[in-house]
Amino acid sequence: MSNKPARTRIAPSPTGHMHLGTARVALYDYLLAKKTGGQFILRIEDTDLKRTVPGAEQEIMDGLRWLGLTYDEGPDIGGQYGPYRQTERREIYQAHAKTLVEKGRAYPCFCSPERLDQVRQAQMKNKENPRYDGACRSLDPDDAARRIANGEAYTIRFKMPQEGATVARDHLRGDIVTENKQLNDQVILKTDGLPTYHLAAIVDDHEMKITHVMRGSEWLGTFPLHVNIVRAFGWDEPVWIHLSVFLKPSGKGKMSKREAAEAMKDGYSIFIKDMQELGFTPEGVLNWSALMGWGVAEDDVMTLDQMIERFSIDSLTPSPAAVNFQKLDHFNATHIRLLTTEDLAARLKPYFTREGLNVRDDVLLKMIPLIRERLTTLDDCISFGAFFFKDEVTPNPEDLIAKGLDAKQSAEIARRAYQILGAGPGLSHEGSEAPMRAYVEESGYSASQVFGILRVAVTGQKVSPPLFESMEIIGREICLRRIQNAIGILEKT
Numbered sequence: 001m002s003n004k005p006a007r008t009r010i011a012p013s014p015t016g017h018m019h020l021g022t023a024r025v026a027l028y029d030y031l032l033a034k035k036t037g038g039q040f041i042l043r044i045e046d047t048d049l050k051r052t053v054p055g056a057e058q059e060i061m062d063g064l065r066w067l068g069l070t071y072d073e074g075p076d077i078g079g080q081y082g083p084y085r086q087t088e089r090r091e092i093y094q095a096h097a098k099t100l101v102e103k104g105r106a107y108p109c110f111c112s113p114e115r116l117d118q119v120r121q122a123q124m125k126n127k128e129n130p131r132y133d134g135a136c137r138s139l140d141p142d143d144a145a146r147r148i149a150n151g152e153a154y155t156i157r158f159k160m161p162q163e164g165a166t167v168a169r170d171h172l173r174g175d176i177v178t179e180n181k182q183l184n185d186q187v188i189l190k191t192d193g194l195p196t197y198h199l200a201a202i203v204d205d206h207e208m209k210i211t212h213v214m215r216g217s218e219w220l221g222t223f224p225l226h227v228n229i230v231r232a233f234g235w236d237e238p239v240w241i242h243l244s245v246f247l248k249p250s251g252k253g254k255m256s257k258r259e260a261a262e263a264m265k266d267g268y269s270i271f272i273k274d275m276q277e278l279g280f281t282p283e284g285v286l287n288w289s290a291l292m293g294w295g296v297a298e299d300d301v302m303t304l305d306q307m308i309e310r311f312s313i314d315s316l317t318p319s320p321a322a323v324n325f326q327k328l329d330h331f332n333a334t335h336i337r338l339l340t341t342e343d344l345a346a347r348l349k350p351y352f353t354r355e356g357l358n359v360r361d362d363v364l365l366k367m368i369p370l371i372r373e374r375l376t377t378l379d380d381c382i383s384f385g386a387f388f389f390k391d392e393v394t395p396n397p398e399d400l401i402a403k404g405l406d407a408k409q410s411a412e413i414a415r416r417a418y419q420i421l422g423a424g425p426g427l428s429h430e431g432s433e434a435p436m437r438a439y440v441e442e443s444g445y446s447a448s449q450v451f452g453i454l455r456v457a458v459t460g461q462k463v464s465p466p467l468f469e470s471m472e473i474i475g476r477e478i479c480l481r482r483i484q485n486a487i488g489i490l491e492k493t
């Protein structure tokens with residue numbers, strides 16, 4: 001791999017929610033740019049006005065920032081090669097379409113949508129592949145100019161060579177050879193004066209000095225067309241890298257909208273914004289997606305900096321990867337453990353606040369070491385630790401009754417615990433655990449009975465982080481109040 005600074009771009013269309021596919025291409029783009037001391041660019045491909053969704057562009061920018069894939073040039077920050085939104089570049093494409101027409105490599109087409117439809121129907125009836133029949137390919141240029149001057153609607157089509165073959169080189173797949181007679185004269189400029197992807201992306205990649213084009217393998221079909229357009233202009237080609245598609249978790253078939261909706265039911269998503277809300281970390285998402293298409297060991301845990309260190313386009317693979325959410329859990333949990341307590345505190349706080357809890361920062365910093373190992377997603381902090389920030393907990397009366405005992409015996413245990421814990425001035429975990437264990441010994445009840453009642457009384461739940469450490473953080477006064485409350489509940493049961 002050459003070490004020349006690479007200029008890479010992520011070029012999403014703002015047509016829906018930002019998904020995993022965009023994130024992964026952006027990651028590889030970012031890694032290559034950083035690795036080589038180059039630039040990573042965001043370009044918004046919004047020329048399909050009918051499909052543009054309000055807010056989608058912002059979601060892409062927010063998503064990239066959340067992931068930590070900061071771009072060096074983009075619509076909101078500008079740069080030397082802007083504008084970075086294609087609808088703001090229409091004159092550039094029109095000028096380039098004109099150049100191709102003048103070179104005899106493109107031509108105006110006046111065929112109406114109705115005519116094109118009839119041609120298509122007839123071809124389908126004859127079991128032929130639908131394609132443009134070339135009706136306008138050999139129109140007299142002066143005639144064409146006159147029709148345009150008369151205000152007739154037209155598109156511009158690229159004139160594909162009809163003989164020979166096109167050899168297009170993909171960095172991961174090698175040479176792809178296509179017979180030119182199989183290729184179609186595609187529209188590159190639409191009647192509204194806006195370009196199609198085929199012209200816009202090629203022109204922009206050239207104008208923005210992009211050295212490596214990474215994109216989804218769904219573009220392999222029109223890859224020969226793109227290569228022909230670059231060559232018709234006489235430009236140098238970028239390195240082309242077509243990345244594999246994602247397969248369903250089962251490995252059978254492409255990841256689909258339906259599959260994505262299924263995943264959501266289990267608390268997973270392939271949309272970046274959802275992942276954030278579900279409590280996944282950017283580190284976890286990046287590490288997970290990095291390995292779906294990059295031939296490093298499947299369980300390699302890497303931060304973004306480590307990925308930059310190790311990245312090479314030569315180790316990307318063209319084989320499709322199945323989306324495996326269990327691996328996402330694994331990487332997320334692993335990265336949560338690698339965060340500093342302060343960093344994790346800042347990330348957990350919004351989840352507590354979202355639940356309406358009043359978070360005390362000193363308590364938050366102290367409880368994190370107790371729950372960190374239990375977190376798979378950040379929002380797991382609620383089930384493991386909301387009780388630290390609640391004014392009151394409301395234990396389930398049945399949960400307060402220990403296994404093998406009745407309400408009366410359980411109340412007696414709670415009363416004893418209250419006395420023992422209330423005897424001292426503080427509630428250090430060492431200071432409370434020893435006398436409580438002594439009580440277990442002398443009472444004849446089991447540790448799980450006694451501590452179980454205490455746990456439910458103090459935390460409101462049957463499963464919690466280590467009990468005595470938790471009580472120390474909650475503090476004597478609140479713990480005693482909660483035990484008192486539990487006694488009341490048991491006495492009424």
Ligand code: GLU
Nearest residue numbers: 011012013045201214215
């Ligand atoms: N706008 C295209 C898309 O969203 C981008 C493909 C490319 O990166 O060239 O699929």
